[in-house]
């Protein structure tokens with residue numbers, strides 16, 4: 027059974043001014059649509075003592091702007107023009123958040139971004155493997171179902187792979203599911219979402235929400251809305267990109283969870299990670315409920331026994347899709 031997590035408290039904690047702790051967080055792709063608001067939210071997080079911003083352009087302006095926010099953390103901006111800018115940005119980082127890469131336009135799938143983003147993530151992961159191999163990597167760049175295997179393969183090749191420290195950020199799916207069910211229940215509750223981060227691989231587990239009753243039609247419609255919530259935003263932005271603000275919120279929340287775990291708190295989260303839950307099916311990566319500690323993933327919890335037959339079927343349908351994406355990512359590096 028899934029324990030309840032305090033998502034609202036998490037949001038509040040992001041703006042807490044307590045808890046001095048030395049934590050350098052690097053954002054790669056910091057001048058982008060996600061990177062800018064995410065950097066702002068990280069600047070507002072008292073657990074972050076050094077914020078290091080890297081992008082191929084515009085970073086000095088973003089760093090100067092965010093740097094005026096009156097929390098005590100130090101902000102430094104690096105761009106591709108600076109000699110060793112990327113390496114300097116990564117030195118001593120405890121968390122590296124990666125929203126670098128191109129977003130979708132209407133009519134595209136996340137996989138359509140592979141040709142551009144695979145190389146970006148590979149190169150950034152390579153730099154992380156060299157400069158801060160013990161940092162936790164939070165990968166936002168799409169397609170997450172492939173970019174996480176890409177980063178993992180890069181770390182393996184460099185001989186510094188630690189599966190506990192590489193995360194695909196799926197928090198936006200949880201935020202969306204919670205928001206959509208919030209409308210139905212009149213209050214905000216946590217809704218587990220497992221699988222991956224693309225279309226039918228996104229699987230909300232409404233059966234695990236206490237007090238929630240859905241007709242089959244409502245369940246189907248809400249499942250579809252969570253699975254294709256990203257498309258809703260892509261269409262509304264009409265060619266100007268995909269979710270940025272809600273993603274920044276979700277990414278900052280996930281970063282805060284890792285920082286809290288690092289300071290000794292027991293933290294439960296959902297993330298797309300290396301997992302042996304579906305080893306028999308030949309699947310290596312799956313997003314599920316995890317316990318975090320200072321080293322990253324401490325324990326991967328199994329899917330709850332009580333998930334519905336409908337949800338089990340969704341998981342079975344997602345497995346071949348997930349396998350395709352992970353093989354594509356891993357082969358790209360090989």
Ligand code: NAD
Pocket residue numbers: 054055056057058059060061080081082083125126127128129130139143146150165166167168169170195196197198199223267268269270273
């Ligand atoms: P954006 O185009 O606004 O910003 C991307 C930034 O990355 C730009 O500033 C660009 O200069 C930078 N960049 C490109 N190559 C780089 C490199 N080699 N090194 C450093 N920076 C580099 O895009 P966005 O809206 O911020 O989205 C970024 C990515 O996040 C996209 O791939 C998008 O699909 C993905 N995304 C994922 C989720 C999720 O839930 N995981 C949610 C929303 C968006």
Ligand code: LMR
Pocket residue numbers: 129130136168198255256257259260268269
């Ligand atoms: C999302 O879920 O909003 C992101 O993955 C961006 C996208 O392309 O939909």
